[in-house]
Amino acid sequence: MKTVFVMIKCELGRTYDVAAHLADNVPEVRSVYSTSGNYDLLAQFQLSPNQEIGRFITKTVQVAPGVKDTYTIIGLNAFTEDASSAGPDDI
Known part of the structure; x- marks a missing residue:
């Protein structure tokens, strides 16, 4: 995942x-x-390995109603586990 x-x-x-x-x-x-x-906003997205980042940003995020500009940061390495994906026994 990306x-x-x-x-x-x-x-x-907006x-x-x-x-x-x-x-x-x-x-x-x-x-x-x-x-x-x-x-105004910071959004985190999780893309599948076959999704192209540039195409996702330009075809999904930048064309959302009310979006004026974007700045993209690509996550390279996660040093912590995403708590939302952890089960109740993992926390």
């Missing part, structure tokens, strides 16, 4: 709409956070 973090700049007043759209319509989304600074 982990991709995308910082998203939204059109004014941050909550963009977050809801990603959470409700993009199965690859793992988390979406509001942030302060130059970008």
Whole structure:
């Protein structure tokens, strides 16, 4: 699996709409956070090995209603386990 973090700049007043759209319509989304600074949201996506990152970003994230700009960070190595994928006995 490929982990991709995308910082998203939204059109004014659309941050909550963009977050809801990603959470409700993009199965690859793992988390979406509001942030302060130059970008409004930070979204984490988990892509399958056969999914092309650039195509996913341009065809799914950048065209979401209310998205103005994106900045993509590719995760290389996870040093901690994703708690959402751990079972109750793993925590």
